[in-house]
Amino acid sequence: MSGKNLLKAIILGDSGVGKTSLMNQYVNKKFSNQYKATIGADFLTKEVMVDDKLITIQIWDTAGQERFQSLGVAFYRGADCCMLVYDVNNMKSFETLDNWRDEFLVQASPKHPESFPFIVLGNKIDLEESKRQISQKRAMAWCQSKGNIPYFETSAKEAINVEQAFQQIARNALMQEADVPEFNFPPSVSLDAEQKQDQGDCNC
Amino acid sequence: MSNLLKENLKKQEKDGLSSNAGLNLSNLVFYNSGNATSTLSTTSTTIANAVVNSTSTSNISYSNSDTISDIRGINERLIRNKSNLSNSSSSKYTQSNKIFDNFSLDNLISPVENSDIEYTSDFGNEDNLMKIYNSSIYDYDEDNMSPYNLRKKYGNEDLTSSNWVKHRKHFFILSSAGKPIYSRYGDESKLSSLMGVIQAIISFYDVDNDEICCINTSTHKIVFLLKTPLYLVCVSQTNETEEQLKLQLIYLYNQILFSLTSVQLTKIFHDRVNFDLRNLLSGTEIYMDELSRKFSIDASFLLKAIRSFRIKNELRNSIGELLNTYRPKNILYGILTYNDKLINIIKPKKQNVHPLDIHLIINMISSTSFRSVESWSPICLPKYNSRGFLYAYVCYLNNYKLSDTEDSNSNTNTNLSSESPISPDSSKIMKTDVCLTLLSPDKNAFFELSNCKKKIEMIFNKNDILKNLSKIINKAELDIADFGIPHLRHVIYKSTKYLQFIETKRLPPYDEPSSYRRLLRSYKFLESKIHGYKKNLKFCYMLGKNELSLLWVRDDFELYASFSPFISKTIAYNDLLLIEKWFKKQDNLFITTSQVF
Ligand SMILES: Nc1nc2c(ncn2[C@@H]2O[C@H](COP(=O)(O)OP(=O)(O)OP(=O)(O)O)[C@@H](O)[C@H]2O)c(=O)[nH]1
Ligand SMILES: [Mg+2]
Numbered sequence: 001m002s003g004k005n006l007l008k009a010i011i012l013g014d015s016g017v018g019k020t021s022l023m024n025q026y027v028n029k030k031f032s033n034q035y036k037a038t039i040g041a042d043f044l045t046k047e048v049m050v051d052d053k054l055i056t057i058q059i060w061d062t063a064g065q066e067r068f069q070s071l072g073v074a075f076y077r078g079a080d081c082c083m084l085v086y087d088v089n090n091m092k093s094f095e096t097l098d099n100w101r102d103e104f105l106v107q108a109s110p111k112h113p114e115s116f117p118f119i120v121l122g123n124k125i126d127l128e129e130s131k132r133q134i135s136q137k138r139a140m141a142w143c144q145s146k147g148n149i150p151y152f153e154t155s156a157k158e159a160i161n162v163e164q165a166f167q168q169i170a171r172n173a174l175m176q177e178a179d180v181p182e183f184n185f186p187p188s189v190s191l192d193a194e195q196k197q198d199q200g201d202c203n204c
Numbered sequence: 205m206s207n208l209l210k211e212n213l214k215k216q217e218k219d220g221l222s223s224n225a226g227l228n229l230s231n232l233v234f235y236n237s238g239n240a241t242s243t244l245s246t247t248s249t250t251i252a253n254a255v256v257n258s259t260s261t262s263n264i265s266y267s268n269s270d271t272i273s274d275i276r277g278i279n280e281r282l283i284r285n286k287s288n289l290s291n292s293s294s295s296k297y298t299q300s301n302k303i304f305d306n307f308s309l310d311n312l313i314s315p316v317e318n319s320d321i322e323y324t325s326d327f328g329n330e331d332n333l334m335k336i337y338n339s340s341i342y343d344y345d346e347d348n349m350s351p352y353n354l355r356k357k358y359g360n361e362d363l364t365s366s367n368w369v370k371h372r373k374h375f376f377i378l379s380s381a382g383k384p385i386y387s388r389y390g391d392e393s394k395l396s397s398l399m400g401v402i403q404a405i406i407s408f409y410d411v412d413n414d415e416i417c418c419i420n421t422s423t424h425k426i427v428f429l430l431k432t433p434l435y436l437v438c439v440s441q442t443n444e445t446e447e448q449l450k451l452q453l454i455y456l457y458n459q460i461l462f463s464l465t466s467v468q469l470t471k472i473f474h475d476r477v478n479f480d481l482r483n484l485l486s487g488t489e490i491y492m493d494e495l496s497r498k499f500s501i502d503a504s505f506l507l508k509a510i511r512s513f514r515i516k517n518e519l520r521n522s523i524g525e526l527l528n529t530y531r532p533k534n535i536l537y538g539i540l541t542y543n544d545k546l547i548n549i550i551k552p553k554k555q556n557v558h559p560l561d562i563h564l565i566i567n568m569i570s571s572t573s574f575r576s577v578e579s580w581s582p583i584c585l586p587k588y589n590s591r592g593f594l595y596a597y598v599c600y601l602n603n604y605k606l607s608d609t610e611d612s613n614s615n616t617n618t619n620l621s622s623e624s625p626i627s628p629d630s631s632k633i634m635k636t637d638v639c640l641t642l643l644s645p646d647k648n649a650f651f652e653l654s655n656c657k658k659k660i661e662m663i664f665n666k667n668d669i670l671k672n673l674s675k676i677i678n679k680a681e682l683d684i685a686d687f688g689i690p691h692l693r694h695v696i697y698k699s700t701k702y703l704q705f706i707e708t709k710r711l712p713p714y715d716e717p718s719s720y721r722r723l724l725r726s727y728k729f730l731e732s733k734i735h736g737y738k739k740n741l742k743f744c745y746m747l748g749k750n751e752l753s754l755l756w757v758r759d760d761f762e763l764y765a766s767f768s769p770f771i772s773k774t775i776a777y778n779d780l781l782l783i784e785k786w787f788k789k790q791d792n793l794f795i796t797t798s799q800v801f
Contacts, residue, residue: 004393008381008478040404040408041400041404043397043400043404045394058384060382074410075407077380078379078477080478111476
């Protein structure tokens with residue numbers, strides 16, 4: 001594929017799991033302990049090099065809280081990859097991953113759902129071990145069962161694995177990109193065919 | 205979306221604003237303020253307000269590129285608390301543009317009953333009029349810059365560039381998935397967050413099967429053209445109207461069809477919604493850049509008419525006849541142009557010509573350096589047939605003396621078809637600005653058309669056509685002196701029947717691009733008043749510091765004129781009648797009977 005490469009990456013997951021924080025850590029190298037719910041969506045752009053290619057990642061951070069999900073189906077349209085985020089210290093956020101994934105596949109309806117580039121992030125691994133509710137093993141088993149989705153354990157706070165996760169999803173998405181659609185040259189017009197007459201035609 | 209949710213959003217939005225007003229605004233909240241106590245009762249989905257809500261991460265200060273806070277500026281401009289939206293289903297459309305609040309020409313126009321001529325009755329508010337002028341003056345040096353240099357200068361800007369937000373008019377094109385395709389200024393990749401915001405705004409209405417058309421703020425007008433799979437958006441501070449800006453977006457859309465055809469555009473995005481269209485359009489950005497630039501300095505687009513070349517009828521006709529006699533078998537149009545002016549066109553009998561298609565062809569010719577080569581490219585004429593390609597052969601004609609002088613004296617009607625074209629004496633070749641464009645449906649017709657061009661070039665030389673053309677080129681432009689009217693500075697005359705127009709030479713002060721731009725802006729203002737006025741308004745004028753400009757519209761013509769600001773409207777009006785009489789007497793302005801086959 002020539003010249004320009006842009007990936008639309010969507011981040012999904014329950015409210016408070018750290019979607020916005022991960023994006024901010026990745027793009028701005030900043031973290032805040034404050035929580036402000038995302039309303040509608042947030043957008044950031046980041047340029048990265050993946051295998052000698054300059055890629056622009058257009059990151060679409062969504063609202064985890066249902067009442068703020070006001071943007072509808074069109075929003076998911078044409079996504080190149082999807083990040084599913086849960087909080088390793090929060091059982092519910094792990095259990096809803098299935099819903100997020102299904103919802104995405106329904107809404108975005110990608111051509112090849114089985115091979116669509118997902119990635120799963122288990123976030124907030126910086127907190128004490130005692131708080132942890134989902135083991136790495138369990139998470140990986142789930143990923144395996146969904147067609148070998150790559151799995152990363154991350155911390156937006158300590159910047160653990162954030163860079164790597166985005167790098168991975170970009171690479172996977174680019175691999176999908178490899179099957180370029182055929183450029184079909186459209187037919188020439190036939191001069192004999194009656195063309196519909198437009199109002200604004202010139203009488204010259 | 206339930207009402208409850210909307211209530212929630214509203215509440216959230218209020219809370220957010222009160223505590224964080226002015227901080228990082230990254231999230232968008234839209235709510236239907238008129239919903240509960242519907243003031244605008246005509247439709248169910250009248251959206252009166254758009255609000256940017258403040259949100260998380262407010263204590264983070266961003267400094268590097270493409271951050272949330274950078275989008276803020278745009279969001280703030282895009283969506284203001286007090287901004288009004290007009291949407292397709294909204295029949296009530298209020299305008300909150302400050303300039304128009306302070307000064308409304310509507311108030312000054314006193315309709316005269318039973319008369320087709322109406323004019324402003326009061327000069328009163330000159331300060332306000334001057335405000336319009338001042339606000340529309342460009343301070344950029346863009347006019348004298350080539351599109352290449354323009355890209356070089358502004359091409360790397362992004363949301364953080366302080367200059368970027370200052371541009372008077374932005375154009376954005378994105379896919380319905382929100383991927384960037386084109387931005388007039390800046391690197392569209394770096395603007396992809398903004399493209400996401402735009403897509404989000406559009407989807408918000410899409411959910412309710414609604415379409416957003418325009419957002420008016422006190423300083424900006426944001427116009428949307430939704431042509432799924434493409435979205436086109438204009439963000440303007442130029443005081444042009446929604447209709448005028450929409451027309452410009454339509455031109456840009458058609459420019460994309462020009463390169464791709466509608467069939468291909470639909471198919472690409474049907475196969476892959478996430479397609480990055482920039483890869484197919486690379487190389488055509490220059491056409492978009494040039495169009496965007498010309499909207500402000502070329503009247504053709506406002507007038508939706510073809511600029512014609514003034515030339516004696518006999519000469520125009522004999523050119524047409526020659527073109528028709530020597531035309532290739534299988535073509536759609538044969539077009540002869542001089543710079544951006546149409547000299548003549550030949551076409552099939554049952555086929556009309558649409559000015560918009562001609563504008564795109566002329567834009568292609570003038571945007572590229574075709575000068576010394578014969579060019580051959582697939583193009584699509586959206587108004588003629590948006591579904592298929594035609595092949596355009598474009599070449600400038602040379603003026604030369606035939607090496608065989610004896611031959612040039614012989615009968616000019618020699619049948620050339622049997623002879624091979626005589627090669628001209630290379631030392632006497634003179635390039636001209638006369639350009640021949642032939643459109644064929646056959647992609648293998650290049651050599652046929654190329655031969656045909658040689659024949660036409662030769663027969664033109666034999667008949668001294670090019671020589672005669674070059675002789676009159678100085679006289680072809682309308683001179684203000686021709687009218688013999690003092691204080692008259694500029695005139696545009698458009699024939700509504702032929703959809704062609706002619707304009708006077710740009711003499712001082714309009715030889716300055718910025719002055720001319722201002723003049724055009726005032727014409728646009730008059731045009732919007734005439735066409736936007738409820739009653740059948742025929743005449744409108746505007747007095748400013750720099751000129752008195754007028755527009756007179758009748759069924760068969762539109763006449764724009766500009767005078768010195770020191771003469772009275774009565775004098776100007778009487779002069780206008782004289783000018784019109786003068787035009788009526790001319791028979792060399794327009795292509796009235798083109799050759800058909
Ligand atoms: N300790 C720790 N806290 C985190 C981490 N990531 C996020 N947080 C905190 O979790 C809270 C929620 O983070 P957000 O990024 O706003 O969550 P979100 O997923 O965007 O939530 P919604 O916008 O409502 O969908 C914030 O208080 C963050 O400071 C992490 O890796 N470690
Ligand atoms: Mg968030």
